[in-house]
Amino acid sequence: MVLKVCEYACGVCSLAIANSAAQCTHTTATTPIELFEAIARYAAQDKDTGTSLARVSKAVNLWIIPILYSSIDLRTDLDIELLQRTFEGPSGKQLALYLKTIYMGIFTAELGQTMSKLCINIHSVIVPQMKAHWLFNLNPPSGIPWLTVLGPLRPLHLSTIAMPVLKTVTHLRFPWDTPYGNFGEVDKLSFTHFACVYKPIKRGAADQIPYLCRLIQLLLKMKTIEVLVICIDLRKPSSYVSVSEINDMVEYIQAAEKKDRRVVISTPELNENMCDEEFWRYAEEILSTRM
Structure with missing residues (x-):
């Protein structure tokens, strides 16, 4: 068709x-x-x-x-070379205005500097966890409203100090895991929408369960937060996490949803099969029924 x-x-x-x-x-x-x-x-x-x-x-x-340049996937060195050449060309400034969504599978400091000057309409950035440090090189004038980080996240340290653009993010989504790290200057964050996944997994000394509790508490204290989505994924629990730990965490998340209308519990199927636009629309629709 x-x-x-x-x-x-x-x-x-x-x-x-x-x-x-x-x-x-x-x-x-x-x-x-x-x-x-x-x-x-x-x-x-x-x-x-x-x-x-x-x-x-x-x-x-x-x-x-405008449609071809609205969404760009950077996956190879050639993608970087062509985009850099385009932005440096006679039509570069005009074409840069069309760019709204970027997949940062690969990136360079040089391209980041160029885009930070020209790309004033970036709306959404998607970046694999292993490449998240490249956000240090991207800081466009209008910031990045929507940021999605893919992959297993621990350890992942997103910091407003190391990554100034994080201060501009309103919709932060982790579709596969729970971030383990410090956001830095929390008072300077502007999250309105936040989503992550609870998976009963321990890696090394990382103590995810108490951290997720602290993360939820931190986010709900933020005056800007409107939506907090937690996906509970129990399909592959780690043998290092006891059944009682899993039950305690699930009960904590469920209690948070009952106590605070901003908390939404999602399922893995919905979480994995929705693009960012669909996902945030889904969460907002649920909140609208709680008014």
Whole structure:
């Protein structure tokens, strides 16, 4: 179905060019250009199709380029090289304005400096736990409202001192684990939405259970917090965590939800199958039923 839509989009955009040259059928001539644009924008959600559509004409290129540059995955050295070259080119400042979502699978200090100057509309950053230190090199003028950190997190030390951009984060999500570390200057944090996962796992001397309790207490004391989502994932408990410890932690989380309307308990299935937009919408919808 998606392939058919993409093929159709390429076809109708080609017809749009013919339409502008008065070389099309009566049907395409009477079709609103807004319809062509809507189809092209939808099809451009597939990167390969969007790249093809961008070559159709100057008019179609203007529709597609903002979509192609709105979300960027940095996974290879070539991705870094191409993006750096683009931002340094004659259209770099304009293209940088389109960038809203970044996956930081790979990064460099040089690119971070460039993006910190030009990319003023970044909304969301997704970064693997092992690469989180690269956030030190990224501090755009408007900050990063949404930050998602992937992977097993302990030890992970996100600090406002080492990473100034953390002060601007409103939606912080850890879809796979509980962060173990110190946020630094807590009074300077601006979290409104926070989510993490309780997994009964101990690694080395890390004492996760008391830390998660302290983390929940810390967050609920923050005046800015509106939503605190805790996913309870008991599918693979560690043999180093006793049944009584697990039960105590689950009871603590459940008690927190009953006591404070801002606390939402999630399931692994919902947590893993939702993108950030869907996930935060889901949490807010639950809170709306508690008003």
